[in-house]
Structure formats: C-alpha cells, structure tokens
Amino acid sequence: LSGGKIRVLATSGATRNKFMPGVSTLIEQGFKDMAYNEWFGFFLPGKAPADVVQKANAAIRTALADKDVVAGLAAMGLEARSSTPAELAALLKADGERWGPIVKAIGFTAES
Structure with missing residues (x-):
C-alpha cells in the first residue's frame, strides 16, 4: 500500500476502512449495493444455558x-x-x- 507495490481500488464496507482511510468504498464509487463487512463470531451449542x-x-x-x-x-x-x-x-x-x-x-x- 504505502510502499507503492499494491494499489487498493476500493474497500467493501459501508464506511471507509480505518486502516486505509484514503481508499474509497465501493459505495462511494457508485456501487450502491456493494457493502459488506466481514465479521467473526463465537458460537456455543444451541441449547447452551x-x-x-x-x-x-x-x-x-x-x-x-x-x-x-x-x-x-x-x-x-x-x-x-x-x-x-x-x-x-x-x-x-x-x-x-x-x-x-x-x-x-x-x-x-x-x-x-
């Protein structure tokens, strides 16, 4: 990124990525339905108390x-x-x- 070896074209979040604030989102580029933030979750068995x-x-x-x-x-x-x-x-x-x-x-x- 900052070394110039990779050029990020856009990020997929609804708002700009805090780690790449200079990179616009797909929404900002006109792709209004292209918003997705990945997430990770912790799960327990469904019947956990x-x-x-x-x-x-x-x-x-x-x-x-x-x-x-x-x-x-x-x-x-x-x-x-x-x-x-x-x-x-x-x-x-x-x-x-x-x-x-x-x-x-x-x-x-x-x-x-």
Whole structure:
C-alpha cells in the first residue's frame, strides 16, 4: 500500500476502512449495493444455558477491550468489536436474508 507495490481500488464496507482511510468504498464509487463487512463470531451449542452464554459473552467482551488484543487484531487489519448475543442473532438473520437467495440461486451447498 504505502510502499507503492499494491494499489487498493476500493474497500467493501459501508464506511471507509480505518486502516486505509484514503481508499474509497465501493459505495462511494457508485456501487450502491456493494457493502459488506466481514465479521467473526463465537458460537456455543444451541441449547447452551443462558447463564453460560452471558458469561462467555462477558469474557469475550472483556478480551476484545484489552489493548494487547486490539493491537494484535489491528496488526492483521482487523478491528476489535464486540456485540451481545441478540446483536449477533440479528446479524445472522440479516446476512441470511441477504445472501440466502443468492446461495440458493447458484445452487451452492456445503458439499459443493
């Protein structure tokens, strides 16, 4: 990037990437439906007790607030963000609604 060996044409987030603020988004370039931020999540079995879910979430939120964890993730170009179990569920639902029809249309399966 800054060494001139790679030229990033755009980023896919709804807003500019904090690690590359000089690079415009696809939305800014006129591709209004091309916004996607990758994310990583922690999952427990579906029948995990609510208190276990809350304790795990609290521990993860604490870890993601630690300056060394934040710096380690930033070194890989990742921004540390935490959420609640309800927020993750809403994100999964929204992503399923957005990408599900595309996955179905192309016939993708886990075995593909």
